[in-house]
Every structure is written in C-alpha cells, then in structure tokens.
Amino acid sequence: MSQPILMKGNEAIAEAAIRAGCRFFAGYPITPQNEIPEYMSRRLPEVGGAFVQAESEVAAINMLYGAAGAGARCMTSSSSPGISLKQEGISYMAGSELPGLIVNIVRGGPGLGTIQPAQSDYFQATKGGGHGDYRLVVYGPDTLQEAVDMVFEAFRVSDAYRNPVMILGDGVLGQMMEPVRFPPEDADVHKVEKPWATTGAGDGDTRLICSIHLEAEELNAHNMHLHEKYQAIKENETLYEEVEMEDAQLCLVAYGTTSRICRAVIEQCRSEGMKVGMIRPITLWPFPDKPISEAAKKVDAFLAVEMSLGQMVEDVRLAVNGRVPVGFFGRTGGLIPTPDEIVAALKRLVEEEGVTS
Amino acid sequence: MSKFEYRLAGSGGQGLILAGIILAEAAGVHEGAYVVQTQSYGPESRGGASRAEVIVSDQTIDYPKVTRPDVVLCLTAEACRRYAGDVASGGLVVVDEEVGKALPSLEESVKVIRLPFLRTAREELGREIVANIVALGAIVGLTDRVSPEAVEKALLGRVPKGTTELNQRAFAHGLQMARGGDCCESAPVT
Numbered sequence: 001m002s003q004p005i006l007m008k009g010n011e012a013i014a015e016a017a018i019r020a021g022c023r024f025f026a027g028y029p030i031t032p033q034n035e036i037p038e039y040m041s042r043r044l045p046e047v048g049g050a051f052v053q054a055e056s057e058v059a060a061i062n063m064l065y066g067a068a069g070a071g072a073r074c075m076t077s078s079s080s081p082g083i084s085l086k087q088e089g090i091s092y093m094a095g096s097e098l099p100g101l102i103v104n105i106v107r108g109g110p111g112l113g114t115i116q117p118a119q120s121d122y123f124q125a126t127k128g129g130g131h132g133d134y135r136l137v138v139y140g141p142d143t144l145q146e147a148v149d150m151v152f153e154a155f156r157v158s159d160a161y162r163n164p165v166m167i168l169g170d171g172v173l174g175q176m177m178e179p180v181r182f183p184p185e186d187a188d189v190h191k192v193e194k195p196w197a198t199t200g201a202g203d204g205d206t207r208l209i210c211s212i213h214l215e216a217e218e219l220n221a222h223n224m225h226l227h228e229k230y231q232a233i234k235e236n237e238t239l240y241e242e243v244e245m246e247d248a249q250l251c252l253v254a255y256g257t258t259s260r261i262c263r264a265v266i267e268q269c270r271s272e273g274m275k276v277g278m279i280r281p282i283t284l285w286p287f288p289d290k291p292i293s294e295a296a297k298k299v300d301a302f303l304a305v306e307m308s309l310g311q312m313v314e315d316v317r318l319a320v321n322g323r324v325p326v327g328f329f330g331r332t333g334g335l336i337p338t339p340d341e342i343v344a345a346l347k348r349l350v351e352e353e354g355v356t357s
Numbered sequence: 358m359s360k361f362e363y364r365l366a367g368s369g370g371q372g373l374i375l376a377g378i379i380l381a382e383a384a385g386v387h388e389g390a391y392v393v394q395t396q397s398y399g400p401e402s403r404g405g406a407s408r409a410e411v412i413v414s415d416q417t418i419d420y421p422k423v424t425r426p427d428v429v430l431c432l433t434a435e436a437c438r439r440y441a442g443d444v445a446s447g448g449l450v451v452v453d454e455e456v457g458k459a460l461p462s463l464e465e466s467v468k469v470i471r472l473p474f475l476r477t478a479r480e481e482l483g484r485e486i487v488a489n490i491v492a493l494g495a496i497v498g499l500t501d502r503v504s505p506e507a508v509e510k511a512l513l514g515r516v517p518k519g520t521t522e523l524n525q526r527a528f529a530h531g532l533q534m535a536r537g538g539d540c541c542e543s544a545p546v547t
Contacts (some may be wrong), residue, residue, distance in 0.1 A: 006394070040429040078506050088397065115398070177378065177394035179385040255423065263418035339420060 004179035008036035009169065012144045013067035013103060014043065015113060016151035017075050021189030023049035024074040026063035028082060029223040031115040032171040033105035057082040061089030061102075068098035069209045071197030073155060073189055076101035079171075080121050081112060084129065090164055091130030094226070095211030097196075099158035101151070102136075102166045108334045116334020117171030122311035125168050126285040133223050133278070135230045137165040137237065138284040140255035144178040146282070153185060157237055159192045161229055165197045168284060170307065170338065172257040213305055227253055233286055240288035241280040244270070248277030249355075250346060251295050253316045254305040255281045257336065262305055264339040269346065276346065284312070289319035296323040300355035303327045303346055305337060325353040360414040362423040365439050366440040367432030367491075369407045372489030377409025379515050381494060383507035384413040390503075393418045413502060417504055428500055430492055432474065434459035451496060453488075470499065471532050478527065487527035490516075494531020505532055 007015065014036045017025075025040040037053065045052040050067075054060035060076050068073040078086060083104045093100060106121045108114040123129075125138045137157050141147040150167055158165040198207050213219035245251065245267055254262045259280045269276040279295060281288050296302070301324050304313035313328045320326050329345035331337045349355075363374040363380060372446035374396050385392035390413050397408040410423040423444040431437040431452045437459035441450050447466045454471045463469065472495055490512065497508050509528060515526040 005387050006378065006386055006392070154366065171398075172395075172421055175398060177381060177392075247417060254486065258421045260421065262419075263417070267419075338424070 002182045004181050006177055006179050007037055007144065008175065008177050009144050009147060009173045010105065010175070012148050013040045013151055013167065013169070014039035014079075016148040016182060017101065018043050018047055018049070019154045019184075020152045020186045021073045022075045023047070024064075024067040024072045025049070025076065026052040026054045026060040026067070026074075027078060028054050028060050029271055030079045030082045032075065032077045032107055032174045033077050033103065034088065035174070036103060036105070038229070056067060060088065061093075062088040064100045064102075065089055065093055065096070065128065068093065068100045069096070071194040071199055072161070073099075075101040075103065077105070079105050079107045079115075079221060080106075080109050080118070081130060083121065083124070084215065087124075087130035089130075091128075091132050091134060092138070092211050093164045094130075094134035096162065096209050097156075097226075098209065099162055099163040100164050100187075101154050101158060102164060104166060104168050106168060106170045108332060114225060114334045115171065117257065117307060117336065118262050118332060118334065119170055119258060119306045120308035120311065120332065121168065122284065122306070125166055126287070126315075128149050130265070134226065135233070137161075137163060137233060137286070139239075140281060140284045141167065141169065141173065142256050142259045142280065144176070144180050148180050148182060150282075151215060152183060153239075155186070157233070159194075161233055162196075163233070168255050168256070171334070176202070180352070181194065181269070203346035213268070236288040237283065237288075238288050239282035240291055243278040243280060245277035245295065247275050248295075248298075248349070249275040249300050251292075251299045251302045252276060252278040252305060252342075252346075253281070253292065253302055253310065253312070254278065255284060258305050258307055261337060261339055262342065265342045265346070268339055268343055274346070274350075277316050281312070287315045287319070289315065292316060292319035293321070296320045299324065300326060301325045301328060301349055301353055303342075303349055305342055305345075306330045308332060308338065315325075325349070325355065327353070359416055360412060360418070361428075361500075362426040362430050363411040363413075363496070364423050364443070365409045365411075365430045365496075366436035367407055367430075367489075368405045370405075370436070371407065371428075371432050372486065373407050373432065374409045375515065376489045376493045377411050378510045379508060380497075380503060381411045381413075382511040382515065384411070384503045387507035387510050388503060390415060391418050393421045394446040395422060406433075406439065408436075408440060427497060430496055431456065431460070432488065432492065437461070443455075449499065451492070451499065453492075472521070474531075477530055477534070481530065482523065482527055484523060487520075487523060489490040490524050490527035491493055491534070494528040494533075495535045496531075497534040498535025
C-alpha cells in the first residue's frame with residue numbers, strides 16, 4: 001500500500017480506476033461528480049488511456065458499450081439525472097454481457113432536484129433502472145478508502161461475470177476529503193482473457209456483440225443464462241459488515257454515508273445502555289438478505305436509515321419477512337440525518353412497537 | 358480531546374478551502390490523525406460565500422460534517438453573521454479586525470480574538486491574497502492541535518510554485534500573531 005494521500009472522494013475513485021487498469025472513460029459533466037471526469041481528463045492521457053467528454057450521457061454510455069466490446073477496462077460516471085439518461089445503454093450492456101464500471105454520485109431528486117447529497121437512487125440502481133430482466137452489481141462504500149478498494153473489486157467482478165457494475169456514492173462521499181492509500185496497480189488486469197471481445201477477426205472466427213434475440217426460445221435461453229450468472233453473483237459476491245451485532249437487540253441497517261453516521265448512533269445508544277448494532281450492506285445488489293434474515297431470529301426490531309423516503313427498507317422487510325418490526329428513518333433534499341435524530345427514531349420505534357432495547 | 362472541529366469561512370477567492378486542505382493534510386498525512394475535510398458547494402456557495410471545514414480526531418470520524426466547531430475563522434462580515442453562531446461552548450472565534458463588527462452575540466464562554474489578517478497580508482506582505490495563510494498560522498498557533506511543523510510541510514506541497522517563500526512568511530506572521538497576543542481581546546462581543 002502507498003503512503004496516505006489526502007484526496008477528494010471523486011478524485012480518489014478516479015485514481016483508483018486508473019490503478020485498477022481502466023484505460024477508457026467517457027462522460028458528461030454534472031455536479032457533484034465533476035472531479036471524476038476532470039481528473040480522468042488529466043490522468044488518462046498520462047497512462048496511454050483515452051478520455052472523451054461526450055456530447056451527452058447517452059453518448060457516453062454507448063461509447064462505453066463500444067470500448068467494453070473492444071475489450072477495454074472502461075468506466076463512466078455521472079450523477080442522478082445523468083444516470084437516468086444512461087439507463088438504456090446500461091440495459092444493453094447487461095443484455096450483451098459487457099463489463100464496465102458506472103459511478104453514480106447521487107444527488108437529490110426527483111427531476112433536476114438538487115446537487116446536495118441523497119440516497120434516493122437505490123431503487124434505480126438495484127432494481128434495474130433500465131428495461132428487461134437484468135441486474136447490476138452495486139457497491140455502496142462508506143469511506144473513501146472503501147470506495148478506492150471497491151473500485152478494484154468492482155472491476156474484478158465486472159470482468160469475471162461479464163456484467164456492468166455500479167458504485168453508488170453520494171454528494172458527501174464525492175466531495176469530502178480523507179486520507180486514502182492505494183493498493184498496488186492491478187497486475188492481473190492484462191491477464192483477463194476476453195475471447196469474446198471484438199478486437200479484429202483477422203483469420204479467426206467472426207465475433208458479434210449484441211443483445212437481440214428475436215426467437216422466443218433463444219431469448220428465453222439467454223435470460224436463463226443471465227439468471228444463472230446472477231445466482232452465482234449472489235452466492236459468491238455479497239459483501240456486508242456486522243457492527244456490534246453479538247448482543248444487539250435493535251439492528252440498524254444503513255449503507256454509505258448514512259452507515260457511518262449510524263456508527264456514532266451505536267456508540268451513543270450503548271453509552272445509554274441500549275443494545276444497538278448494525279448490518280451494513282456493502283453490496284446493495286446482491287443484498288445481504290441472509291444475515292438480515294438470521295438477525296431477525298435474535299433482535300427485537302430493525303431500523304433502516306437512508307437519505308431517502310424509504311427504498312432499501314423494502315429489501316430489509318423482504319429479508320425480515322414479518323418476523324419482527326422494521327422501522328424507517330430518512331431525510332431528503334440534501335439533508336444528512338444527525339446521530340441525535342436517529343437515536344430519537346430508535347427510541348420511538350422501541351416505544352411504538354413495545355419492544356425491549 | 359478526541360475530536361476537534363475547525364470551520365474556516367469567508368468569500369470565494371480568499372483561499373480558505375486551500376487553507377482547510379493544508380490543515381487536513383498536516384493532521385491526516387503528516388501526523389497520522391483521522392481527518393475529514395469538507396467544503397461548501399452548491400446553493401450555499403452562491404453569492405460568493407466559501408466555507409471549509411476540517412475534523413481532526415484520534416478515532417474514526419463517523420459524522421463527516423462539522424456541527425459545533427471548536428474554532429471558527431471569519432474573514433468576511435457575512436461569514437461572521439452566518440457561521441460564527443454555531444461555535445461550541447468554550448470555543449474560539451477568530452475574526453479579521455476589519456469585519457468583526459458583524460459578529461452576532463455569542464455565549465460568554467466563547468473566546469473572541471480579532472487579528473489584522475487582511476491588513477498584514479496587504480501592507481506587510483504586499484499581497485492580500487495570502488491572508489488565508491496568515492490566518493492559518495494564527496489558528497494553528499492559537500489551538501495547539503496540529504503542529505506548525507506539520508502544517509508548514511503540507512503548505513510547501515500545496516501552494517503554487519513560485520509563491521513558496523511568500524506563503525512561508527505569511528504563515529510565520531500568523532504564528533507570530535498568535536504568540537504575540539497584542540491585538541487580542543477575550544471578552545464576549547455583544
């Protein structure tokens with residue numbers, strides 16, 4: 001690992017991508033993620049890569065389709081409204097089984113919303129913002145160091161399963177600065193074999209990358225193949241962290257910026273004698289439903305905390321499956337929940353549901 | 358003292374974000390503390406207001422925003438009005454002498470120090486643009502949380518080439534102000 005460097009989240013993500021072997025970036029400006037393309041425009045030419053400021057988000061994601069099809073490790077980034085524009089291309093990449101990293105530094109919505117931080121793109125990221133039966137692998141880091149590490153992980157998974165992946169950050173993570181250490185450059189990136197890539201046939205076989213399957217049987221078989229792949233990702237690539245869950249009676253569920261705030265909540269609650277823990281999804285899809293389902297056998301209640309009006313909480317409720325109460329607390333519009341507000345929400349839950357803490 | 362919060366406020370172009378980055382780098386990279394630096398963006402920075410915040414801690418920093426700053430620096434009247442009031446009980450407000458009249462009433466436990474950052478930068482150093490570094494020096498000297506040596510090391514790596522010597526002098530002037538104390542007052546401002 002390198003010496004620590006003080007960097008903005010957006011810059012750290014961009015530098016991590018370069019060290020992970022990303023050599024193609026296409027994007028279109030939007031706050032609060034502009035430091036990613038800015039950084040890429042400076043750094044990519046230094047390492048022999050290509051940076052394109054596209055004419056639109058739609059163009060950028062389709063350039064990614066092309067670069068991925070040619071076998072390049074590639075990336076685009078945007079923020080909420082821009083990610084909405086990319087959805088058609090993301091669905092096409094999933095249908096064509098093309099790897100690539102999409103970074104969403106989420107801002108408040110719907111519509112143009114605000115440039116302040118939010119977590120209200122969870123549905124779009126994890127439930128398929130585009131059309132068709134497809135999944136994105138979605139990472140929700142909560143520190144800049146984890147964001148750096150997840151860039152490497154995301155590219156690995158993307159190549160291994162030939163599927164687009166997303167890092168879902170927010171305006172806080174994109175704009176704040178923390179010291180980060182970079183792992184050594186990904187030496188394996190050049191060893192990833194892509195026998196499907198359209199690198200020029202020469203005398204070899206014709207290769208075709210597309211997502212069209214007009215025969216019903218053929219598309220069904222393709223969808224079943226994708227489905228099996230998604231099952232394997234669920235089995236092998238789910239990431240989460242348990243915080244003080246050994247004796248917890250109340251379980252917080254939160255990701256990204258909100259989960260770091262929940263760590264302060266745990267500390268505060270425990271100093272008052274409330275046994276609070278947290279399950280923190282690191283991959284948002286696949287969602288860590290097994291550990292949450294297991295925890296539902298032991299804890300008295302869950303509280304999902306998000307910078308939205310309640311999106312991930314639906315996955316928590318699916319995993320808990322009615323066994324114990326699942327409460328929700330959220331702020332929107334760029335407001336960041338404070339530890340005191342979350343503690344108060346926990347106490348309300350305890351009172352309303354008549355559970356012990 | 359596990360967690361210490363700084364807020365540096367003024368107007369865009371005064372270099373307060375750079376000052377915040379230098380402070381964060383000194384503590385986080387050169388002294389190995391946990392640090393988070395954030396800054397205003399979007400609607401908050403419209404009309405030219407600028408705010409940098411730094412949290413320094415010996416533990417991981419969960420809540421990334423400053424809520425009750427231990428130190429607030431204000432280089433404009435607007436910064437005094439908008440940002441000084443959140444200072445923690447027993448905290449410190451450092452304000453440029455030319456804008457201090459705009460301070461709101463503060464708790465009695467809050468210490469207010471008025472120093473001539475803008476005038477010193479303009480008249481003694483010949484460049485008002487280094488008022489940020491003069492102020493950084495003063496804050497570092499007044500708070501004793503991050504060492505002047507670490508800040509100077511970070512400063513050398515962060516200021517534009519060709520301005521190193523000027524910025525070092527500005528930083529030294531600020532430190533000297535903190536030590537001299539001849540312009541200080543400790544009474545609450547009403």
